[in-house]
Amino acid sequence: MSSNFAFRGYTRRVARAVVDAMVPRWPEFEADLTDDVLEQVEDFTRNYPPFVRFGVVAMLYGLEFSGPLVLDGLKPTSMLDREAAIARLEKVADHPIPQIRMMVMLPKIMVSFSAYSRPEVETFLGAPRRAWRANRKAFRDRLVQIDARRGADPATPEPLVDAGVRPEDYLRFEPTPA
Amino acid sequence: MATLHDGIVQPHQTRGDLRIDCDVVVVGSGAGGATTAATLAEAGLRVVVLEEGAAYTTAEYSADIPEMLGKLMRGGGSTVMMGRSPVPYLEGRCVGGTTVVNGGMCWRTPEHVLDAWVTERRLGHLSAQRLEPYFELVEQVIDARFQDPGSEGGVNDRFKAGADALGWKLSRNRRNQRHCVGSNDCVTGCPSGAKRSTAETWLPRFYAAGGRLFTHMKVERVLTQRGRATGVAGTLLDPYAKRRFRIEARAVVLSCGAIQTPLLLQKNRLGKPCGHVGRHFTIHPNIKMAARFDTPVDSMRGTHQAWQCVEFKETDGILLAPGAIPLAFMSAVFPSFGPRLAERMRDYRYIATGGILVDDHAEGYVKSVLGLPIIHYDVTDADQAKFVRAAALMAELYFAAGANEVYTPFHHLPIIESPDAIAKLYAHPPRVQDTEYFTAHLMGTCRMSSHPKAGVVDPNGEMWDVAGLYVADAGTMPGTIGVNPQVTIMALARVIAERLADRLGRKVPRAAGEAVTAAA
Ligand SMILES: Cc1cc2nc3c(=O)[nH]c(=O)nc-3n(C[C@H](O)[C@H](O)[C@H](O)COP(=O)(O)OP(=O)(O)OC[C@H]3O[C@@H](n4cnc5c(N)ncnc54)[C@H](O)[C@@H]3O)c2cc1C
Ligand code: SF4
Numbered sequence: 001m002s003s004n005f006a007f008r009g010y011t012r013r014v015a016r017a018v019v020d021a022m023v024p025r026w027p028e029f030e031a032d033l034t035d036d037v038l039e040q041v042e043d044f045t046r047n048y049p050p051f052v053r054f055g056v057v058a059m060l061y062g063l064e065f066s067g068p069l070v071l072d073g074l075k076p077t078s079m080l081d082r083e084a085a086i087a088r089l090e091k092v093a094d095h096p097i098p099q100i101r102m103m104v105m106l107p108k109i110m111v112s113f114s115a116y117s118r119p120e121v122e123t124f125l126g127a128p129r130r131a132w133r134a135n136r137k138a139f140r141d142r143l144v145q146i147d148a149r150r151g152a153d154p155a156t157p158e159p160l161v162d163a164g165v166r167p168e169d170y171l172r173f174e175p176t177p178a
Numbered sequence: 179m180a181t182l183h184d185g186i187v188q189p190h191q192t193r194g195d196l197r198i199d200c201d202v203v204v205v206g207s208g209a210g211g212a213t214t215a216a217t218l219a220e221a222g223l224r225v226v227v228l229e230e231g232a233a234y235t236t237a238e239y240s241a242d243i244p245e246m247l248g249k250l251m252r253g254g255g256s257t258v259m260m261g262r263s264p265v266p267y268l269e270g271r272c273v274g275g276t277t278v279v280n281g282g283m284c285w286r287t288p289e290h291v292l293d294a295w296v297t298e299r300r301l302g303h304l305s306a307q308r309l310e311p312y313f314e315l316v317e318q319v320i321d322a323r324f325q326d327p328g329s330e331g332g333v334n335d336r337f338k339a340g341a342d343a344l345g346w347k348l349s350r351n352r353r354n355q356r357h358c359v360g361s362n363d364c365v366t367g368c369p370s371g372a373k374r375s376t377a378e379t380w381l382p383r384f385y386a387a388g389g390r391l392f393t394h395m396k397v398e399r400v401l402t403q404r405g406r407a408t409g410v411a412g413t414l415l416d417p418y419a420k421r422r423f424r425i426e427a428r429a430v431v432l433s434c435g436a437i438q439t440p441l442l443l444q445k446n447r448l449g450k451p452c453g454h455v456g457r458h459f460t461i462h463p464n465i466k467m468a469a470r471f472d473t474p475v476d477s478m479r480g481t482h483q484a485w486q487c488v489e490f491k492e493t494d495g496i497l498l499a500p501g502a503i504p505l506a507f508m509s510a511v512f513p514s515f516g517p518r519l520a521e522r523m524r525d526y527r528y529i530a531t532g533g534i535l536v537d538d539h540a541e542g543y544v545k546s547v548l549g550l551p552i553i554h555y556d557v558t559d560a561d562q563a564k565f566v567r568a569a570a571l572m573a574e575l576y577f578a579a580g581a582n583e584v585y586t587p588f589h590h591l592p593i594i595e596s597p598d599a600i601a602k603l604y605a606h607p608p609r610v611q612d613t614e615y616f617t618a619h620l621m622g623t624c625r626m627s628s629h630p631k632a633g634v635v636d637p638n639g640e641m642w643d644v645a646g647l648y649v650a651d652a653g654t655m656p657g658t659i660g661v662n663p664q665v666t667i668m669a670l671a672r673v674i675a676e677r678l679a680d681r682l683g684r685k686v687p688r689a690a691g692e693a694v695t696a697a698a
Binding site: 021022023024040043044047049050051084089093099101102104105108112113114118119121122125126129131132133136137139140143144146147166167168169170175 | 642
């Protein structure tokens with residue numbers, strides 16, 4: 001059951017700083033993902049049970065005040081510029097003490113899942129999943145029709161060559177350019 | 179737009195608090211629950227299934243990964259067990275349970291495991307010979323079959339090329355699918371309708387036999403009278419009104435999975451005398467590896483896993499396997515984030531992913547403390563040594579397939595740049611706390627035993643301490659099995675259900691062509 005959870009006030013500022021440091025950026029990819037991903041991370045957190053939600057917020061605050069842990073000054077992370085915030089979080093992720101590294105784990109997974117499942121990122125990286133899924137659905141519907149025509153549903157699948165489906169074509173996909 | 183089956187009852191179809199009388203109430207609709215419910219309903223018993231999650235049609239499995247994790251997984255996929263290194267795990271929470279989100283691999287329980295259950299645990303009815311017809315039936319019902327030729331894809335092909343080059347033995351997976359077209363989205367619900375989860379197999383049989391499944395029903399209490407289970411009660415998770423339900427039955431079957439069943443028992447203070455509820459928790463811990471190639475792998479295209487390398491399985495308890503996963507899941511395999519991860523993911527089309535599974539010797543536990551679930555598991559140092567060796571073998575396989583870099587889940591050695599660098603793994607073996615694990619196989623927390631002092635349920639699946647209360651899910655496995663568990667869970671559930679039907683005065687009918695003979 002989802003709640004009406006939202007990052008508010010200072011917590012929102014902290015969450016935004018962490019997301020901003022963790023989202024991917026590439027020179028040829030113009031969109032800035034921070035605000036969209038922050039919203040997705042909020043959605044994720046909303047679906048979590050209360051004690052995990054508490055854990056997420058605790059980890060975000062842990063990262064906010066992680067400066068002394070990684071000998072990086074006292075300034076809260078949300079007051080650093082982006083480059084400095086990234087450098088600090090990388091120090092946390094590389095820390096020799098596993099329990100300190102753990103603070104990065106859940107926020108990292110939430111940000112990565114959110115950012116790398118965005119259609120524009122998938123397409124940019126060469127994985128237009130939505131188009132591929134539509135292609136697969138249509139392709140399978142065709143195979144099911146072939147089965148129905150042949151009255152066959154072989155337990156050990158054979159190439160459907162006689163019906164024009166060759167193994168080398170099975171995964172063929174030419175996405176139409178966006 | 180496809181609609182849900184008539185056998186499914188959703189909250190908007192009922193009013194107020196619910197009271198139902200039936201012969202058997204089954205809690206959970208995953209591998210264990212659906213098999214049990216269908217078997218009992220086909221024997222002519224009045225059976226009700228209660229499922230905490232919602233029901234979805236194939237068309238509703240969307241490409242939005244965060245949304246699907248929220249809909250299909252317990253805790254939105256945030257579940258983690260604690261130990262020297264935290265281990266993330268996933269539990270399905272929807273009609274069909276974890277079978278909706280699993281990889282579909284179908285393996286029978288290995289014979290040496292069944293032999294040990296017979297000789298060491300004295301469970302004679304679980305011998306390979308006695309279970310043979312059950313495996314056959316399960317495979318038939320769920321369509322366990324090989325992939326269509328050509329559907330494997332780059333991740334599987336590279337893995338096979340590496341194993342072939344080294345002369346290592348491969349086993350072709352059977353998966354519960356019909357024309358799996360390699361969309362590589364198994365973990366968020368099959369979008370093409372190919373995967374044959376229990377929602378597509380056992381449950382339609384259950385509905386056809388007159389069974390009814392109620393969604394959004396969270397069971398919180400097991401009702402008992404004089405040491406005998408008489409039903410269950412709980413909350414209907416209706417977003418518009420607080421509603422309760424109470425189901426009275428001649429027998430209660432818990433099939434909530436190896437974590438939720440012991441938690442429910444503990445919250446109800448049941449099974450305490452035996453002292454085994456929630457213990458003997460095994461997980462087949464798993465680590466992820468990846469490798470970069472010079473030519474595109476295109477892991478988006480192809481099935482999740484077409485083969486497994488069994489060269490080291492019997493001798494060392496090590497299983498190497500390819501594992502195609504969607505882009506977002508691949509991003510979680512690498513320990514970095516931000517610019518470092520972006521740079522790595524730029525090579526997405528050239529990267530193949532795989533996994534390593536070891537037969538574990540540790541036992542964790544599942545405990546309810548003040549109503550909070552405490553799930554604990556520690557990889558042992560001996561099992562970690564196996565992981566290190568397995569990672570070295572996997573790196574060797576990938577280099578033999580032509581990889582130019584291999585990625586590990588070890589904190590201090592995330593990249594192996596060349597075959598010569600594999601030796602670094604042995605020079606500074608990574609510790610448990612410096613390794614990222616994952617698990618999908620949760621087992622053993624309500625294990626079956628031949629003696630009341632050795633386990634939670636008897637050979638019929640009935641709790642030693644509570645008459646009329648049965649467990650039929652991954653928790654009943656008497657020990658770890660070393661292979662993907664759904665076929666084992668379904669076969670054991672079928673055995674339990676047949677015996678229960680017998681006790682309730684019914685015989686399970688055999689459809690034409692069905693292989694099973696009655697459980698002795
Ligand atoms: C990502 C992933 C991949 C996997 N791949 C494979 C594979 O390829 N092959 C294989 O053999 N196995 C695989 N597995 C494992 C396999 O799917 C599970 O072991 C199996 O489904 C467990 O069956 P079960 O009956 O114990 O529980 P589940 O299938 O998890 O079903 C339990 C059900 O009970 C419901 N429930 C729980 N508590 C309550 C309550 N209090 N009230 C009402 N309902 C409740 C849940 O919502 C759920 O639907 C995979 C698992 C995962 C997570
Ligand atoms: S790989 Fe795709 S088509 Fe095949 S079973 Fe998985 S989700 Fe379905």
